[in-house]
Amino acid sequence: MAEPLHEQLRRALEGRIHAGDLAPGARLPTEKELCEQYGVSRPTAQRALNDLAKAGLAVRHRRHGSFVADSVRRFNLLNFVVPETAGKGVPGRHEVVSARVVRAADAVHPLPGAEPDAAVIELVRRKLDLLERVQSVEKHVVQFAAAPDLLDQELEELVTLGHLRARGVEVDTVRLYLDPVVLDERDARLLDSTPGTPTLLRRRELRVPDGTVIEVVKTLVRPGTAEFFVELPGSAV
Template sequence: MMDLPRYEQIKQEFEEKIRTGSLAPGARLPTETELRGQYGVSRATAQRVLNDLANAGLVIRRRRHGTFVADVTPTLNLLNFAVPEAAQKGVPGRHEVISAKIVRAADAVLSLPGASADTAVVELVRLKLDAHERPRSLERHVILFSVAPDLLEENLEDFVSMRYLRGKGAPIEVIRVYLDPVSLDEHDAALLESPAGAPSLSRRRESRSGDGNAIEVVETVIRPGSARFFVEFPFSAV
């Protein structure tokens, strides 16, 4: 198992402090300059720690004022939720692995476009937990075994599939993202600690090769009420 990148170690340290209440809502986090001095890291690393915490809704960054622990429902940029670049970075928070196994495509929790019924795939199901150890989302991954034969040997709690596939040189040429309103069935509702039938948002990401066949499909179902989504554009683009 590889050591986590330095920015990830620092980020998880702050996540733990927020989860346990050591950093209460409204508490001020160190500035980028203070992080650099405290941890001996670059400006880019310090900036990434604070930006990732903000993207997760755990902190609020106020220009010229600082970074503070959030005390409201997290707000997430819907564009960041959809674009592959954000998926490659991963989102702060701990994962709890529900299941991880190799199955036939026909038996997987998600259909993999272009795969025959007997094609071997890796199936991974995880819960994403927030800083207070509450379910934030339910993730289902189905990946071609031929491009990920050693996936089950990875640290699946910290696994980021886009980063993994890029490292493996997977021949991904097109990524398609679907956003759909859904109602939670009893199974998903129980995992997300929500009422059955509650409205939610589902994101399905398909990573496809040049022939149009899928290499990976990921479905993320958000726990109702765990986040508010927004879209923001620069005024010059209007």
């Protein structure tokens, strides 16, 4: 299947950014200019620029235009709890470190409420950017009964929240925690960082209507590579 035009355009702009053709702070082409340069429609140009902004590569200002973000990526935390946006994330690819079925007691981290002998799926991945630099390490622990076929999926592309909902699992609440931590030797090695460095741990819990936690994913961010924020429309505050 051919890649949608807005994704082709987004990738073309990403390539110019990472090649240094568009430096941090540089003004990106306007929607009109992109239409003329690439022969695309206005909605296609708009979506490509919006996707760059969601990925932390651009900053858009009404009436002033779009600009290349600096080297520290910025992410709206709300995107991590919405399936429609969770799959976009940072441009780049996942690298699977390990994937297995284990006892809950032996998993990389606890699944609240799970019996020690209950079967869980443990998936550890690294997220790499377009220049193959490590951005984060994700550690998923998923209730095996909720997604017994999870390890049969394309794990490099898998979005667990979307997969569970596609299977008909009724996710009632998504809870997000942020914790400051210090890297141990193993995590520092996975992140190409230094042991003892402070960083941010993002922990997400998925719960079904009866309160059971069916997944916990802990994401360690490589120090100095990202800032996180929550942005709400004015009508919501």
